[in-house]
Every structure is written in structure tokens, then in C-alpha cells.
Amino acid sequence: MNKQEVGILVVDDELIVRESLGKWFREDGFRVDVAESAAAALRKLQSDCWNIMLVDIKMPGMDGIELLQRVKQINKTITVIIITAFASVDTAVKALKDGAYDYITKPIDPDYLDHLVEKALKEQQLILENQQLRNAVSELSTGGDIVGESPEMKKVTELIATVAPADTTVMIRGESGTGKELVARAIHNQSPRKFFPIVTVNCGAMTETLLESELFGHERGAFTGAQFRRKGKVELADGGTLFLDEVGNVDMKTQMDLLRVIETKQFTRVGGSEIVHSDFRVICATNKDLEKAVKVGTFREDLFYRLNVFTICLPPLRGRKGDVAKLAHFFLEKYARAMNKPTDGFTPEAMLALKAHDWPGNVRELENAIERAMVVSNGPTIEKEHLPLQMMAHSTVEGRKLEDIEHQYIMHVLAETGWNISRSAAILDIDRVTLYHKIQKYGLKRNQ
């Protein structure tokens, strides 16, 4: 904080005190003014900004305590330091209760005064930074990325608003690419836990042992390569939200561990015996038919009921075609900003093609299509030719499996990027591990 920007107002009926303190702070480089009474101080409060007020407790007319109360009504952020002639515990306690930062007795130790002011300014700086961060978080937490005016999406938005303030476990269901993580973040960001982290665990991308270590952390020497103690995602989510993505892919052993930690909020790190507590809310997502998995015995029934307290089902994009245009424009503006590339929208043909497509990859596919179109377009208008070719070729998915389309689309993106895994994963909006998993699953090869 630049000292010249810091305003200090000295309020005392004694001229010598006003002069001495005024001079002391001026020599320190602060912007200083003095007031001979509480009334004069209140006038100066209206006309200028003050960071710190040094207020004499005993003044004719309105005293320091009353002035303190008035100041706090007007502006809570001003630091008020009370000056007393005698160390009176009663008045000091009263002043502190009324919001005074501290009190000092006359005559003042210059060293103490300097440190008190320095401490108060540091605290103000922290409060200011905290406020700025909170504002930034609030801006991010408005859930603005959930776009859609269809009745289905309005229902989803209502459900998010309903469940967010409660600490209830939420299960988000929907096809791949429908925005399950976005909904999880919106719930977290509208919940009282929003100032704590939301920690995502992609359960589908890990082996049994890796997932266990990822969830619960490990102690040093727990296994080969565990050179340091590492906190798990459950521990990192303390105070916040644990988002279990693709929870349907969790193996039976980890399902049991998960159930225990969700119920007790206690666990031990891999290779450790110390009980660790973590206060977290669980949101999970799946595109699997968990009821069927329970029936066939691949998913624990008790865990299913523990997770399936409040369900939000996300409609596939083909089920809310009315939102395609709005989403397309939303992504167009998003990437225009990101790429610093001016745009004036889509040609009617391009928009028709977007609306005609069935979007098996849902919103993620649409977003990727727009991003790609922005990259390949030379002018400000997105034309039909700029849209991904396979989208043009397969404007219907009748008789085709989702897996076939995913297989083909991944192959297409890999070919476009020259098998650059990081870039392909970014375009597909999945992590690299998932991409490797899918490459393995579909048996994709470079020169295929």
C-alpha cells in the first residue's frame, strides 16, 4: 500500500495532540488531516476517504465512543484506534466491543504507534485482497457456462438452485458430454462451501490401486516410488466438495472404501494408520445405468443409495435442439474472446447444419466443433465448410452406436493434430489419461 494513498484522520480536541500526531504521520509520508471534534470528523468523513482514524475518547459534545459507533455505521472498513488519557479497562473494552481496532494511552510510545499503524494497514490490505478475491470467485461462480432456455435446462437450473445450499449428496446423470462437471461446479459455487475447493476425481481413468492412492493419499514408503507423504483428493476436499466423475467405473474394493469415508468422513492414507478427518460434500456423476449395475452386482447397492440422494438428469443435446443455436453463439463468443478473433456469427447454411446434426457427443461435441470452426475460418463468419467434416457426413446417428461415433471422432481429432496427445485431449476436453484409455479401448493406431 503506497503511504501517500493512505489517509489518516486525527480527531482530538487538544490542538497539541492534533499537531503532534499530524506531524508524526506526515513525516511518515501519509496523507493526514485533523479534526477538533467528532462533528468535524464526521464532516471530513463525508468529504474524503480515510483508512485510519485516531480518536480521542474524551471530547466535549460527542465523545470518542459515540464517534466510533457512527463511523462504523457509515463505513465498517475504517480502522479506528482509540486514544485514552488513562488505561481505563472499562472504556477500552467498550471501545473494542464497538469495533475499535485497538486503543493507546497518552503519552504514546512512538515505536508502538508505528507498529500499530503498520499492523492495521497490513490487515486492511488483507481484507481488501480477500474482498477482491471473493468478488472474483463470485463472478466465476454464477454458473454462467450453463446455457439453455429449453424447459429441460430450466428444470436443471432450478434443481441446482434447490440442492446447492443443502449439504446433500448429488448424483448427476447424463450422457457423455452433456456437462455433468459443469453442473457439479455450479452446485459447488452456489453452496456455502464455495470458498473451499471442489476437487475432481476421474474414477474412470485410474486403476484400482491408483484410484485408492488418488482418493486417500499415501504415506512415505507405502509402495515403490512413494518417496513422500501425499495428500489424497478426499483430504484436499476438506471444507469443500468432492466430485466423483464416472463413479460407475469404481471397482468393488474402492466402492467399499468410498462408502466408509462418505459415511464417517474419516479415512487412513495408504500405508498409514493415522485416522484423517475431512469434511466434504459429495457430488458424483455417471453415464452408466447404475440400477442395472446394482442388479448384476458390479455396483454396491448401499453405495448407490448413499450417492443417489438427489438426482439431476441432464438431457442429451438432441433432446433440446432449441438450445443448439444459443449454445453455438455462446461458444462462438467464448472462442472469439480467447483467440482474440472478431466474429459476426454463422451463415444460415452453417446454422442449419448445426441444428440438423444429432450431436451424439452432446454439448462437448458442439463446443469442439465451434472451436475447430473458429480455428479454420479465415473471415469473421462461420460457414458450413468450417464445421467438422464427419459432422456433415453423419448428420444422423440412426442405427449407429455412441461408441462408433466416439471412436471415429477421436480418430479424426488425432489425425488432425498429427497424434499430438496433449492437443487432442484439449480439443476433446478430456484428460490425457482418458485419451490413452480410449485409444487402447478402440485399438487406435497411428497409421491406421
Next chain:
Amino acid sequence: MNAIELQPLADAETDLLQVLGTALQDTFHVPVLIRTDSLPLAQFYDLVRGQYNSTEILHFIDASRRSSPHADNPHPQKKVSVVAITGMDLFMPILTYVFGEAVLGGDVAVVSYHRFRNELYGLPSNRRLLLERLCKVAIHELGHTLGLVHCSFQHCVMHAASYVEELDLKGHEFCPYCRSSIGKSTSARR
């Protein structure tokens, strides 16, 4: 600033003033005059506090200079800063003590070396340290008369120090920023 005048107060030790005079001359590169007449301090003594009121001392010296402006300064267009030196303990009315006080952008400063004596803190006497502290505070107060405020650079002589340990940590020279500010301030006055 075109010249500095050292004004002893009451019991100020002459040999200290001589060393201080040389240090100030080296720092500011202006002539330093050490006055031989000593100002009595009795009228500035506060019976309750057992200390001398630095603000009143400053007002007194300032008023004396204004009432006979040319008596001590034959070239009134030139800035002559007066630093009064005493071995007595000083206070500003609201503060428990001060090492020194100056009129910000004015011509008068007062410095006490009372608290620079090691004996006050139960330590063996150290004349060199006392002189070092005195020089630092006198340069600091003269800096205020040149319009400088406290500097955040810890080694700059304009860094605020309200206890001797802090005083010992800082240097006796102006940092480049304060030095350049003095240049501006003096040229502005001219």
C-alpha cells in the same frame, strides 16, 4: 540548503558538535557553523514528565529567527538550516519521547543524544556508537527540513527509527531516491 548552523542547547558537549559538524559537511557539502552561545532549556522543561518539550524548542528557535531574520543569516535568499543539539531527553506532547524533531520543509530541527548513550540501557559506554547515532538522527532531521518524509528502504538514513537498535541497523546516507528528491527540493527552492 546553503548552510547548516549547529546550535548547542544547555549542556551540549562541544567535542560532539565538532565531530557532528564534520559529518554534516561531508553529507550535505555545505558550510557548517557551530555556534558558541548556548540556549538555556529551563523554560521547556515539563515538571510532570521530567523531559524537555521539543516542539516548544522548535517554535522558540523558529520564532527567534523570524523576529531577527537577518541577524544570523546575512544572505536571506539562501536557506540556512539550524540543528539544535542537546543531551537532555526530549518529548513531543503526545509521544513518550523523541530522538529529534524538525519542521517538515522548514529551517529548524532539534536532536537529543540522551537516549543514544549505551549506559541508559545498562551497557558499557560507547562514544563511537553515540556519535554514529547522533549523526544519523541529525542527518535524518535535516532531511525533513529539506521536505523528505520517511523512507521504506531500511538502510536509508530517512528510514524511521524509534529505538536505538533500529537506528543502528540503518545507514547514515540517503538512498538514491531520497537523494534525488533532495535535488528536486533544493532546486525548487531556488
